[in-house]
Amino acid sequence: MNIFKIVKKNMQQRALATTLTGISVALAVALTVAIVHIKRGMQQRFEQSTLGYEMVVGAKGSPLQLVLNTVFNLDISPGNIPWSFVEKLQADKRVKAAVPFSVGDNYHGFRIVGTTDAFGETFGYRLAEGRWFNCSLDALRDAFKEALEHSHERIAKEKGEEPAKPAAHHHNAAEAVIGATVARATGLRVGQTFIAAHGVEVSPNAEEHTDNPWTVTGILAPTGTAVDRGLYINLDSFYHIEGHEVRDTGKPEEKDNDPDPGQVSAVALKLRSPIHAFPLYWEINDGEEAMAAFPAVEVRKLFAIVGNIDRILLAQAILIGLVAGVAIAVSIYNSMSERRREIAILRALGARRGTIFAIVVWEAVAICAVGAAVGVAGGHLVVAVANVALRQVSGFTVAPLALEAAELWVVAGSIALGALAGIGPAWRAYRTEVAENLAPTS
């Protein structure tokens, strides 16, 4: 027999009140754990995804939209920038690498991203199997030229004119390297082909590019970032698809000698030195052609906004916890009237006042500790369930079994709350008069 067995017996005797107050603690803890876990997990995923992307450049508009579209395969592209601007960036001595991206198609909801063969090396993405596609800048320039010729041919036909005969062009094969999640979800393997659907999201009426199947040449090793959910194709093949024509003003007089036929959705930059970041950033943003954004900064801004929401949710969770603490205090305090005789018996048997005080405090602590343990498990269950929605909204999931250091603080806080809630009733128990309460009350 020991003090904890007495605590356990007391809790069993008041099973209903113990369970109800324990549930309220569990709810508060579950909510807190889920909020902390999801926010921290998502922030980690987002920050992880921005690694290597020092600066992105795209059409003028929302920098957050540009970052979400380029780095996270989310949202829609804010527009295109001319290829000449990309070449200008590539020629800039401050730029170590400039990797262009073009988006516009999907495969089973996973975004297809056209890029060059510098993509993997620049951002350090490793292949789990297979090989990278070929897509040099020369091939890309050639593709732009060919696409423009086709565009002009189509316009001439529409006007009933004799189209100019397109020049012979060398085509790289249409190839793709796919992310780990895409491979797992779609079952695509190296050597298999797939047909893209038009648009960045699944739509029942989306046109399929049945004439242009891509062959999977490689599968990326898992990165835990948005890259896992992308299909990366050689950018030149992107422009061989009908409807992906390069910039076309529609003016026949410009068709022969368009000096700037190409365009891309965005370009990600790696700089030779961090010292160049802000001068280049201001230079681009002061110009009229494009906009620059720092992915890390935009992610921090995004989570600063999200942070306000989760602070409100956390405040609610803490409020629920405080209400639970008060409920425990009231419940045990009220039970003291019924338990005065039991306390007197224990005192008559030799229990010290301090022991009685401790029994009551431990009871409140035990309710909170059990509630907190159930709450932590419940919080992780909420995360597991929320993952379904998170995957749809962001493409990311949070590991439901991973433990956050904050959870220990939540549990410790709950236990402290229990101890605090137990002090009032414990004091009442401490002051119980033995002789007066030994006789049964009718």
Added chain:
Amino acid sequence: MDNAVLSLRDVRKSYREADGNRLDVIQVKQFELGAGDQIALVGSSGSGKSTLLNLIAGILLPDTGAVCVNGTDITQLPEARRDRFRAGNIGYVFQSFNLLQGFTALENVQLGQMFSGGGNGERGAQLLEAVGLKNRLHHKPRALSVGEQQRVAIARALVNAPALVLADEPTGSLDETNGTAVLELLRQVCTDGWHTLLMVTHDQAVMRHFERVVKLEELR
């Protein structure tokens, strides 16, 4: 008496009444019990018998005087030490049994051991067996007859092998048959264990079982 298990000297306990006057409840000039003594202390209802037992147990403190158990004046001990002393040296049997309802018979007996800081689980089981409850160890009080409940209370009072056993009308809630059986059992286990027994009662039938009967009024 040099080796008195219980010794009271000039003990006085009074309560303040609603009108502000003090009412003397207990006045004991001198009272001693030796090892193995068994005494019935009699007095009418409301005469202060239970108050006297509570003073001896250290649950109440007298206004004046000394209450010595096994040579220790418990009125001089700080409360926490007095509680601990009570757990180890004084067994208390109540009229209303005072068993904890959420605990089994064995657990109720073990509670008696817990606060003395010693003993083991086996002694509780042995005592319950000795009072005829071998097959009732894991029954809760509600599943026991009143006679069985009082036997559990006797086992609990004796579990620490106290020098002094106090019994406050232990047969008061029992019918005649059960009352006699419990009384004989209590006297027998106290005799076997050389425990000093002080029982308060106002029941003439109970008094007849004791060779020595002391009236409370005689102690003044």
